Amino acid sequence: MAGADGDDSLYPIAVLIDELRNEDVQLRLNSIKKLSTIALALGVERTRTELLPFLTDTIYDEDEVLLALAEQLGNFTMLVGGPEYVHCLLPPLESLATVEETVVRDKAVESLRKISQEHSPVDLEVHFEPLVKRLASGDWFTSRTSACGLFSVCYPRVSSTVKAEIRQHFRTLCSDDTPMVRRAAASKLGEFAKVLELDYVKSDIISLFTALASDEQDSVRLLAVEACVSIATLLPQEDLETLVMPTLRQAAEDKSWRVRYMVADKFSELQKAVGPEITKNDLVPAFQNLLKDCEAEVRAAAANKVKEFCENLPEDSRENVIMSHILPCVKELVSDTNQHVKSALASVIMGLSTILGKDNTVEHLLPLFLAQLKDECPEVRLNIISNLDCVNEVIGIRQLSQSLLPAIVELAEDAKWRVRLAIIEYMPLLAGQLGVEFFDEKLNTLCMAWLVDHVYAIREAATCNLMKLVEKFGADWAQNTIVPKVLGMANDPNYLHRMTTLFCVNSLSEACGQEITTKQMLPVVLKMSSDPVANVRFNVAKSLQKIGPVLDSSALQGEVKPILEKLASDQDMDVKYFAQEAISVLALA
């Protein structure tokens, strides 16, 4: 602490404290973020008696300042004197838990949950639990929504009388007048159920769950679906049928598409929670209905889950269920009117082949894949191509490729460059799957055509693609098929194409190795150093710098050095610059 005649070590702290009230938000935010420094300088006593009361009433500030404050206070236990005094942090966090901004409230609740662990059981009942009650019975819904997130942290650590009160409060909030509070309660229902004794889960939680799941507001009902997953995991199998299933069945057929969407979206979780028997009897028909739902959003969500749902079916009946129940619905979805539905299906449908095996795939799935590959929407086609590997494992690429190729060619020439870009990215994968021979025959020309695309991003991706192909097929293949074509472009009248040669050399040299680089690429690059376009010349310098490490020293000294020196005295500034840079990097000076 400071001596009587003052000392300058307090100055920075004094500035920080003063800036808590600065008009500039950024400075206030900065001070709040260093709140621990201020508290440390003030000592635990003054932090408790002066700083915290000040902070408690500072809830008029901007959201970002309040958010930072709420976060800081979660780590403040030691700064107020340890767990013994941790309850001093409750008043400021309580007022932060009532502000209208959701992010701030949530952060305050998060910090409250954190410091609740640092309360002794006695303090929890004396200080923390009364705060939860105050929030739960607050006049404004902001405080009541915050209360919902606090029940589960104090419940396990309080006496049975207090537990009874907490359960009562939660019940009250579940039937609150404002939908905001009911939503908060519904979203915490699962979490609260987890800390409750099983008997109370059955007696209390189930009735609350049933009530929330039939709330008049669909925004509440859909949250009950999430709670359903947690509750179902907690209950013994024999109780599920009577306690959970009626509500779940009702949700799957809810009038509101948003609720059905939620069921579709959570389907895999629900399936795991209720177990194989109920899945077979109840969820299969429910899933069929969702796949045939009248709302496209619901169908898309369900289509997304097709693979996971099938994977999680009990093994003994899996194939049978898929073939007789799921596949007919999937067939219909392939020609759905909505492209999002088709696209969602396309992203998972290939996964079915591993589950169904070769024969079924060839007979039933392949026609679907092919239909999707011919879909008018590029996203659908792309989703199929990007998942080819799983089908490859099952039926082999030959069979697939015959029908695949026309679709790929079409995508490769799509008018939208982003579509072309996406297909380029799948080329190495496809090449690996199709093999050299097939590739040379059918796809090589495509890869070369991209090198002269009028969009730079495509040309760039095409050079990168070549490198990956060479990595796959080896240097010999490169020497025979790619390198001559690439080097041929060095004489193209379009300087952009000439530059593409250089870019290709940059990315291919390493993969092709020293011999090809020195014997075939280097002469072409060197020749281009007298190109009339300066952009080409300085790219020659850059290329030489790039391929230098691949070359041996005699080539460097004998061939590269003179050319770089010539470029270093070029009349163009940029050419000079890059030539000099190359000289110094390659240590040729």
Add this chain to the structure above:
Amino acid sequence: MAGVGGGNDFQWCFSQVKGAIDEDVAEADIISTVEFNYSGDLLATGDKGGRVVIFQREQESKNRPHSRGEYNVYSTFQSHEPEFDYLKSLEIEEKINKIRWLPQQNAAHFLLSTNDKTIKLWKISERDKRAEGYNLKDEEGRLRGDPFRITSLRVPVLMPMDLMVEASPRRIFANAHTYHINSISVNSDHETYLSADDLRINLWHLEITDRSFNIVDIKPANMEELTEVITAAECHPHQCNVFVYSSSKGTIRLCDMRAAALCDRHTKFFEEPEDPSSRSFFSEIISSISDVKFSHSGRYMMTRDYLSVKVWDLNMENRPVETYQVHEYLRSKLCSLYENDCIFDKFECCWNGSDSAIMTGSYNNFFRMFDRSTRRDVTLEASRESSKPRALLKPRKVCTGGKRKKDEISVDSLDFNKKILHTAWHPKENVIAVAATNNLYIFQDKIN
């Protein structure tokens, strides 16, 4: 004659008038919307100058038993500024088209205000404490002695101060409307609201400003085929999935958001068959609906067209259950009203707190009230002449025939520049707010 309202017999009396008395009215001062909050303690007005003024009702005091809770200015702020859309070379007026209060969620109050393009969420909050005590300077900002020789740290202390009301913009919902926004309406789920322009309706989440969902789109592929526009839209007061929108053809569509994500197919279609005998050149123009409002109960809705107010039962689509003529005497004047553009005026309408009476505006600073059970109606005037404290409002009569009785006004002498387009009724009591050009009149009941 007894007034119309609450069921009891009572008469309306003057309470307050706000705004300048000058004959010369500045365009910016013209009130463009009036709205009570859910408790009725606050009353907001918006004007063509982009300002929002909020009035707060004073607590009734024992010392002044006659002043029954007057409304005084609580906060005034500039909600919208004039803008220019450079891409379309269009000026965007600052005029506030609509204000909607949010249900109260904490000590602060929130409202949505919109001009033609941009919706803003405002927070109105009070502050009565101020921090005091700096380390390096005094309260006036003068530095204290040598800043490097500080002997002790000072933590600011909060001291009481005079109440300060602050309005701060919390969210700006922009760039979602190509046409002019005519309605905003907060959903009963308290987390979403809808906004409607001439051709589309968007659904927003109150916390998300960077995206909204288009739920209705009536824009034809070819704009030359356009035959109707959306004129107003409102969410149901209790069923969060239901909303209605009205059209320039005099029809109302009710949509259920549960059925599908896109509500381009309506669930119900309310339309009254046209009476062929009264068809004229103006039929379509005057049947255009200028406002639609659900009753507080949610059972009925009311629509205002140029000459009448209709109350519809949501369970009956083929005709309204009640029709009230607002100013039938104008039917013979439609031609001149067309020529001076008055025929396109958008009159709004409102329910009283118990849904037993309705109110809407007319010309000559007249406004009309209809009691739904007794079918009695009354015409009242918002005027400076009767603006003495607690003066009773005299019912007005417009005569159409040749002989004019005493106290009657001839149709020909009505002033069409004085129009009452916006009115609001306190949600619980018989207190009404009537916007007459740049003045806001507040009237209350006087129980006999």
